[in-house]
Amino acid sequence: MEEYITRFSTYLFWDVNKDDLDMEKHSQYIIKRVLEYGMLQDWNIVKQYYGLGRIVEIAKGFRELEPRALAYLSAISQTPKEQFRCYTYQRSNPQHWNF
Template sequence: MMEKYITQFSAYLFGDVNKDDLDMEKHSRYIIKRVLEYGMLQDWNIVKQYYGITRIVEEAKGFREMEPRALAYLSAISQTPKEQFKCYTYQRLNPQHWN
């Protein structure tokens, strides 16, 4: 059943790994992060259908880094304040020299 979801993702999304080795449960953090940062709308719909918004948000809260646009989108659709995401507080505490 999980293979059904993995094969539907955009080809470029997991080009650096073997899709056959991916497990939707064991690699959920990796899959969610990759889709949030690089996925197309169809990839987002697959992840949302499989995991649900609640689980996606809970996983994303633990990410140390996330694209600012992905954070803003996830925060807006889930109505979760950005301050609850580790990546937001981490970026604010450790600003990059060149942003």
């Protein structure tokens, strides 16, 4: 498990100690961070460890997710955006007017 953590880009977990990360206990944090800030090599590491199906199931529960990350994940997994909580939550939460 630790070999996966050390293979991630160095900047990806700037706010935590990488030695304290556990691929199972912190799966939501790791997946979200890679989807929003990771490079292709980071995505490949996450996909190799968790598998696309598990990533999608975990991501469906995210309250927020960067729109590009959502579009990418939706496209490669062929999962409609409407099945992701972050998409429906964003649509039901009215935003301030942009003047």
